[in-house]
Amino acid sequence: xxxxxxxxxxxxxxxxxxxxxxxxxxxxxxxxxxxxxxxxxxxxxxxxxxxxxxxxxxxxxxxxxxxxxxxxxxxxxxxxxxxxxxxxxxxxxxxxxxxxxxxxxxxxxxxxxxxxxxxxxxxxxxxxxxxxxxxxxxxxxxxxxxxxxxxxxxxxxxxxxxxxxxxxxxxxxxxxxxxxxxxxxxxxxxxxxxxxxxxxxxxxxxxxxxxxxxxxxxxxxxxxxxxxxxxxxxxxxxxxxxxxxxxxxxxxxxxxxxxxxxxxxxxxxx
Ligand SMILES: *[C@@H]1O[C@H](CO)[C@@H](O)[C@H](O)[C@H]1NC(C)=O
Ligand SMILES: *[C@@H]1O[C@H](CO)[C@@H](O)[C@H](O)[C@H]1NC(C)=O
Numbered sequence: 001x002x003x004x005x006x007x008x009x010x011x012x013x014x015x016x017x018x019x020x021x022x023x024x025x026x027x028x029x030x031x032x033x034x035x036x037x038x039x040x041x042x043x044x045x046x047x048x049x050x051x052x053x054x055x056x057x058x059x060x061x062x063x064x065x066x067x068x069x070x071x072x073x074x075x076x077x078x079x080x081x082x083x084x085x086x087x088x089x090x091x092x093x094x095x096x097x098x099x100x101x102x103x104x105x106x107x108x109x110x111x112x113x114x115x116x117x118x119x120x121x122x123x124x125x126x127x128x129x130x131x132x133x134x135x136x137x138x139x140x141x142x143x144x145x146x147x148x149x150x151x152x153x154x155x156x157x158x159x160x161x162x163x164x165x166x167x168x169x170x171x172x173x174x175x176x177x178x179x180x181x182x183x184x185x186x187x188x189x190x191x192x193x194x195x196x197x198x199x200x201x202x203x204x205x206x207x208x209x210x211x212x213x214x215x216x217x218x219x220x221x222x223x224x225x226x227x228x229x230x231x232x233x234x235x236x237x238x239x240x241x242x243x244x245x246x247x248x249x250x251x252x253x254x255x256x257x258x259x260x261x262x263x264x265x266x267x268x269x270x
Contacts, residue, residue: 021210026145029209038211046206046213047221050150052233053129054103055095058176061126062105063088063151064112067119089113092180093125093197096172098227102196104173106180107156109191117156125197126151131237146207147236150217153201159194169194199223207236 020026025036033040041049068083089112096104103125107114117123128149159169173194174181185192202222206212 020143021208025210026208027205027214029214036210040211041206041213043213043215043217044221044225046204047202047217048225048229048233049129049148049206049235050202050204050217050222051101051225052230052235053127053148053150054101055230056235056238057127057129058092058094059090060093060103061088062091062113063124063126064116064121066116067121069119087112087116088126091125092173092177094173094176096167096169097196098230100199101222101225102154102199103152104159104169105156105195105197106173106183106185107193107195108183109193114156122153122155123197124151124153129235131235146212148204148206148212150202150204152197152199153203154197154199156195157198159196164194 021036024030029040030036063086066078066082066085066087091105091111091113093103093105095101105125107117109115109118113123126149128144129147131147159167164170170184174184183190183192185194199219199222202217202219203215204217205214
């Protein structure tokens with residue numbers, strides 16, 4: 001399909017207007033889901049999406065709380081007024097325990113997140129789905145607020161040597177993060193160890209509330225997702241196929257965009 005440059009602003013306006021839910025359903029689900037015209041995925045389907053995001057992404061944000069004392073780390077010069085404050089920092093993880101969905105993390109002793117955990121903090125890993133869009137550049141008006149994101153609230157637990165070996169943890173993690181080879185346990189620069197985030201609670205925002213589930217996912221639902229379900233699941237923007245979870249008007253515009261790019265038209269570069 002050929003899209004002329006002149007038609008683009010109109011297309012963008014129409015698409016944007018028709019894909020935005022009414023304001024009260026942006027961040028929460030409607031009381032009567034059947035009123036929206038969309039089928040809101042079930043909690044279990046949302047758990048499958050979450051587990052697929054865990055499987056396909058490998059970088060997230062670890063949130064911890066600064067302790068009231070900075071004693072074991074006097075060299076850091078930490079301002080005293082951050083005690084009790086949360087801090088979120090990017091870190092690597094890998095999906096190496098498909099039976100439970102507990103993420104595997106390589107904890108570097110000197111990193112702030114793990115210092116806070118050593119001082120007694122609990123920890124939360126937050127993830128978001130960023131579509132690969134390998135086949136076309138997304139138009140600027142696509143709303144990141146419509147895409148899934150979630151947080152895993154839990155505690156860290158060290159893996160035993162036996163678990164590292166039998167779970168092929170090193171190979172699994174390095175497959176996701178080849179550069180992490182430099183700070184594997186036993187390296188000469190930084191002390192590090194393998195831990196799992198033992199997931200206790202899962203908070204999920206699947207996208208706009210009129211077409212996606214927003215709320216807590218029971219731990220059992222998170223844990224009993226099967227590898228086959230994760231394999232079958234497709235996230236918004238992951239493939240070129242129709243995706244009802246995004247809403248049909250929006251998808252129609254995406255297909256137009258794809259076709260435009262496929263026919264050599266570079267309108268989305270604008
Ligand atoms: C960590 O979470 C557990 C519940 O999983 C709770 O009992 C404990 O008090 C929390 N620790 C801190 C330091 O908040
Ligand atoms: C997963 O766990 C939930 C909650 O216990 C249960 O309702 C559901 O039937 C389970 N699903 C599977 C596939 O085991």
